Amino acid sequence: MGSATNDNDLPDWLKELGPSGAGEAPAPQPADEGQPDWLSAEPPAAADSGVFGVEPEEEAVPDWLADIRQAEGRAPDEAPPVLVPPSPEPSEESPGWLEPIRTRESGSLPAEDLEAPGDFMDRIQGMKGGEAGEEDASADWLSGLGQPQPPAESGLFGEESGSLAADWLSGLQGGPAREPAAESLDWLQDVGKSIGLGAPDEAQPGAPAWLGDAEDQPPAEAAPPVPDWAAQAAEQAGQAVAEEFPGLPGEPAGTVPSWLADIAPTEGESESATSAADYKEAASEVFKIDTGELPDWLAQISPEDALPAPPEEEAPRPSPFDVAGELAPADLPDWLQAMRPVATVGPTELPEEDRSEAERVGPLAGLAGVLPAEPEIVQFGRPPSMAAGLQLNETQRGYALRLGEMVAAETAQQARPRPPLALPQRFVRAALALILILAVAVPQLLRGKYTSLPQAAGTRPPAEIQAVLDVAAGLTPEDTVLVALDYQPGLAGEVETAAAGVIDHMIIRGARLALFSTLPTGLGQAEHFMATTQRAEHPDYLRGRDYYNLGYLSGGAAGLLQLATDPRAALPVALPDGSSVWSQPALAAIFRLRDFAALLVLTDDPDSARAWVEQVQPSLVDPISGQTTPLLVVASAQAEPLLYPYWQNEPAQINGLVAGLRGGAFYEANIRELRARRYWDAYSAGLTVAVATLLVGAALGLSRNLLVRRRAGGAA
Amino acid sequence: MNLADLIGGFFAALFTFLVFSYALGDNALFRMAVHIFIGAAAGYAAAVALNNVLLPAFFSQPLTQLVVPLLWIGLLFTKLSPRTAVLGNPASALLVGVGAAVAVGGAIQGTLLPQLAGSASFFSPEKMGQAFAAGQTGAALGYLINGAIILVGTITSLAYFHFGAKSLPNQMPQRNRIIDLVARVGQAFIAITFGVLFAGVYSAALAALIERLDTLIEFLLRLAGLA
Numbered sequence: 001m002g003s004a005t006n007d008n009d010l011p012d013w014l015k016e017l018g019p020s021g022a023g024e025a026p027a028p029q030p031a032d033e034g035q036p037d038w039l040s041a042e043p044p045a046a047a048d049s050g051v052f053g054v055e056p057e058e059e060a061v062p063d064w065l066a067d068i069r070q071a072e073g074r075a076p077d078e079a080p081p082v083l084v085p086p087s088p089e090p091s092e093e094s095p096g097w098l099e100p101i102r103t104r105e106s107g108s109l110p111a112e113d114l115e116a117p118g119d120f121m122d123r124i125q126g127m128k129g130g131e132a133g134e135e136d137a138s139a140d141w142l143s144g145l146g147q148p149q150p151p152a153e154s155g156l157f158g159e160e161s162g163s164l165a166a167d168w169l170s171g172l173q174g175g176p177a178r179e180p181a182a183e184s185l186d187w188l189q190d191v192g193k194s195i196g197l198g199a200p201d202e203a204q205p206g207a208p209a210w211l212g213d214a215e216d217q218p219p220a221e222a223a224p225p226v227p228d229w230a231a232q233a234a235e236q237a238g239q240a241v242a243e244e245f246p247g248l249p250g251e252p253a254g255t256v257p258s259w260l261a262d263i264a265p266t267e268g269e270s271e272s273a274t275s276a277a278d279y280k281e282a283a284s285e286v287f288k289i290d291t292g293e294l295p296d297w298l299a300q301i302s303p304e305d306a307l308p309a310p311p312e313e314e315a316p317r318p319s320p321f322d323v324a325g326e327l328a329p330a331d332l333p334d335w336l337q338a339m340r341p342v343a344t345v346g347p348t349e350l351p352e353e354d355r356s357e358a359e360r361v362g363p364l365a366g367l368a369g370v371l372p373a374e375p376e377i378v379q380f381g382r383p384p385s386m387a388a389g390l391q392l393n394e395t396q397r398g399y400a401l402r403l404g405e406m407v408a409a410e411t412a413q414q415a416r417p418r419p420p421l422a423l424p425q426r427f428v429r430a431a432l433a434l435i436l437i438l439a440v441a442v443p444q445l446l447r448g449k450y451t452s453l454p455q456a457a458g459t460r461p462p463a464e465i466q467a468v469l470d471v472a473a474g475l476t477p478e479d480t481v482l483v484a485l486d487y488q489p490g491l492a493g494e495v496e497t498a499a500a501g502v503i504d505h506m507i508i509r510g511a512r513l514a515l516f517s518t519l520p521t522g523l524g525q526a527e528h529f530m531a532t533t534q535r536a537e538h539p540d541y542l543r544g545r546d547y548y549n550l551g552y553l554s555g556g557a558a559g560l561l562q563l564a565t566d567p568r569a570a571l572p573v574a575l576p577d578g579s580s581v582w583s584q585p586a587l588a589a590i591f592r593l594r595d596f597a598a599l600l601v602l603t604d605d606p607d608s609a610r611a612w613v614e615q616v617q618p619s620l621v622d623p624i625s626g627q628t629t630p631l632l633v634v635a636s637a638q639a640e641p642l643l644y645p646y647w648q649n650e651p652a653q654i655n656g657l658v659a660g661l662r663g664g665a666f667y668e669a670n671i672r673e674l675r676a677r678r679y680w681d682a683y684s685a686g687l688t689v690a691v692a693t694l695l696v697g698a699a700l701g702l703s704r705n706l707l708v709r710r711r712a713g714g715a716a
Numbered sequence: 717m718n719l720a721d722l723i724g725g726f727f728a729a730l731f732t733f734l735v736f737s738y739a740l741g742d743n744a745l746f747r748m749a750v751h752i753f754i755g756a757a758a759g760y761a762a763a764v765a766l767n768n769v770l771l772p773a774f775f776s777q778p779l780t781q782l783v784v785p786l787l788w789i790g791l792l793f794t795k796l797s798p799r800t801a802v803l804g805n806p807a808s809a810l811l812v813g814v815g816a817a818v819a820v821g822g823a824i825q826g827t828l829l830p831q832l833a834g835s836a837s838f839f840s841p842e843k844m845g846q847a848f849a850a851g852q853t854g855a856a857l858g859y860l861i862n863g864a865i866i867l868v869g870t871i872t873s874l875a876y877f878h879f880g881a882k883s884l885p886n887q888m889p890q891r892n893r894i895i896d897l898v899a900r901v902g903q904a905f906i907a908i909t910f911g912v913l914f915a916g917v918y919s920a921a922l923a924a925l926i927e928r929l930d931t932l933i934e935f936l937l938r939l940a941g942l943a
Contacts, residue, residue, distance in 0.1 A: 395883065398888070429741075430739055430740050433739035434739075436925070441929050444930050444933050490924065491920055491924055492927075494924055497923060520760065520764040521757060551768045552764050554769050557822060561818055572772060574772060613826050614822030618825065618826065636916070637915075637919035638916035638919070641909065642913075645831060649831060661919065661922075679926045679927065682926040682930070683923060686926065687922065690918060690922070
């Protein structure tokens with residue numbers, strides 16, 4: 001664009017930057033049509049102050065600026081001699097706004113690029129006098145201001161010389177001497193058209209408000225123009241859309257859509273980012289200003305205050321797609337930062353490295369510290385395997401092993417060991433049986449009296465037997481003796497033999513007997529006993545007259561207790577004529593157990609005898625007189641050891657005891673010889689055989705063990 | 717010898733031989749004789765209970781007094797079926813409870829307390845003083861010896877059944893040495909007791925054998941006309 005079109009290229013707001021302010025009517029600026037929205041909406045700040053006011057024409061020079069020019073002795077339209085180093089030819093790929101930076105870094109800028117943007121800046125430049133050589137760098141920097149500057153370098157108040165602002169303004173005007181700036185304005189015009197900017201006439205008249213807010217605006221908000229590559233991409237996208245959707249109204253060719261215009265500054269920022277050191281260096285050169293020459297409001301602003309905080313040097317962030325494959329930590333937005341569950345992990349404060357650990361997967365990938373509780377509650381790696389079995393120590397394991405061995409030994413089928421004896425066990429057993437039977441049978445066959453009874457003549461029997469003898473000897477024909485036959489048929493031969501002499505003695509004494517049993521078989525045993533032991537000796541001793549069979553007493557120990565309490569209720573026996581047995585003369589006077597002359601228990605079981613002692617014996621003691629009805633026991637030999645304590649106790653709980661065939665033999669020795677004497681020889685022979693068998697067996701076993709040990713010793 | 721005695725004697729001799737056959741080992745004849753004995757005993761017991769207990773009780777009491785006993789009997793009969801067995805639990809509980817109470821009470825009052833008193837009486841100073849006053853020094857020493865034997869035998873026998881042991885780490889539990897020593901003494905007392913019991917059992921069995929052989933011989937002699 002030529003200089004003649006400068007007025008047309010400027011937007012309205014630039015035209016209004018003139019010294020006349022809002023009162024002057026701006027000239028039409030054709031180039032303003034290409035301005036983007038951001039450029040028109042957010043123009044550089046401090047425009048109100050007129051620092052960067054553009055004076056495209058002489059009549060637009062404000063009064064205060066004209067005064068300055070007059071004070072310097074120059075014409076108001078005379079441009080200050082600004083020396084700007086030549087700018088290198090811009091690259092086609094790089095945007096135009098990067099060119100001033102490059103030229104500044106290279107230290108040369110073409111002279112044709114130096115253009116006096118306005119008298120105001122020329123005056124400022126002229127104040128510097130002969131410092132033109134020193135201002136080359138500043139001019140270079142100022143030349144870049146005309147281009148879209150990166151936010152960090154947009155020094156709005158860095159006008160040490162007037163050429164700095166003039167260059168920036170010249171860039172906006174797009175004069176013909178600045179070809180790169182004109183190129184950059186092309187796309188601006190396109191962007192402005194695309195976003196619907198009106199004609200310059202439609203622009204808001206007067207000085208814009210953003211100019212007054214320029215001091216407070218951060219430099220980053222100065223929106224740079226869209227670069228060339230973005231414009232090309234937009235054109236290509238537009239062509240593709242037009243081909244795909246020919247019916248769409250589309251946008252004018254060469255315009256940049258609004259979305260791309262929004263992206264452009266960001267892209268420009270990223271591409272124009274410089275280090276903090278370069279920024280400080282450039283700032284130190286730019287802000288060399290003589291405060292005495294500046295207005296008061298400008299002099300009060302120091303470069304440090306005007307400049308934004310320089311960006312701190314940060315370590316280069318790793319790319320999300322770098323070689324290591326780790327995502328770069330992302331910056332949390334404010335809303336996400338507010339949602340961050342801070343300090344909810346637990347009482348312990350997480351280390352800094354844990355909190356800054358970035359998420360690698362999921363929707364929060366790349367965000368650091370979003371889930372601070374995770375390192376506390378999540379166990380990375382494989383969880384420890386929990387043993388399902390019991391924790392056993394050595395002792396318990398030994399127990400378990402031994403128990404397992406025992407169970408296995410119980411369940412395993414063991415081979416029957418061969419009999420250690422040379423002779424078969426069955427043969428030995430048969431031989432012993434034969435010997436014992438012969439030893440017993442022979443005396444029975446011979447019917448002789450080869451052995452004497454255990455009690456020698458002139459001696460007394462054992463005390464327990466003597467006690468029975470004494471009780472039986474004290475019976476009278478008026479006395480009735482209660483006899484309990486509590487023995488099994490299997491041991492009837494022993495018990496009946498032992499009791500035969502006692503019953504015979506009582507019958508001799510004329511006593512009457514009342515027989516009963518606590519066993520169901522006792523009823524028959526009673527009749528069998530009387531028939532086999534007494535009938536031959538006492539044929540006139542009849543049932544129902546001399547003795548009574550009261551039958552079976554049920555209930556076990558409870559039945560015995562009932563018998564002790566009420567014998568008539570316990571044994572309600574009726575005779576064949578319907579009358580009660582208790583009405584018989586022998587039992588008519590019996591109402592309690594103490595009314596019997598004696599109780600005789602025939603038993604083969606120590607438990608049965610003990611039940612009699614425990615349940616019945618206490619009721620035999622008269623609580624008034626203290627007299628005790630004697631409790632006599634005729635027991636099997638196998639029950640004798642367990643009944644003897646009751647006999648030996650003081651007071652005795654058993655008043656007499658005859659045990660086994662031996663006891664019967666003692667008793668008969670004092671009365672008369674009956675069955676015990678008949679069996680005594682066989683009994684003696686059987687005991688002898690038993691003792692001999694035990695001795696022989698013990699000798700054989702001992703010799704065998706000695707032989708085995710000797711063999712074991714020899715083998716060892 | 718009448719026919720009944722002959723038949724009875726024959727079967728008695730037959731079953732006696734069948735039982736004696738066990739001396740040659742377990743055999744079918746022995747098992748058959750045992751089964752017959754068990755069956756006959758059970759049948760005889762049932763007949764005795766019915767004829768000697770139940771029927772006299774039913775016929776000797778008025779019907780109003782039989783309601784409760786019949787109710788208990790009915791509940792016990794429900795035990796025949798598993799489905800109705802639960803109904804018989806109260807009757808069973810009554811029987812078991814009464815039996816246990818009677819047995820325990822009798823054991824305490826009839827055996828435990830009197831035996832404790834009897835064992836302690838051997839060390840009674842009054843008894844010892846009377847013996848010394850009567851000049852029966854031997855009797856007094858006899859009391860002491862008997863009491864000491866009973867006391868030692870009781871304590872050591874109880875100690876033998878004390879199975880407590882102290883467990884040490886990595887070692888098998890072992891008895892306390894003092895308890896082990898006392899238990900060995902008790903083991904001797906228990907061995908003597910078992911020996912006495914075995915002698916009594918053998919004596920009883922020998923007497924039963926003699927009675928059986930005498931019966932057989934008597935029957936054979938009678939059968940032969942020699943007796």
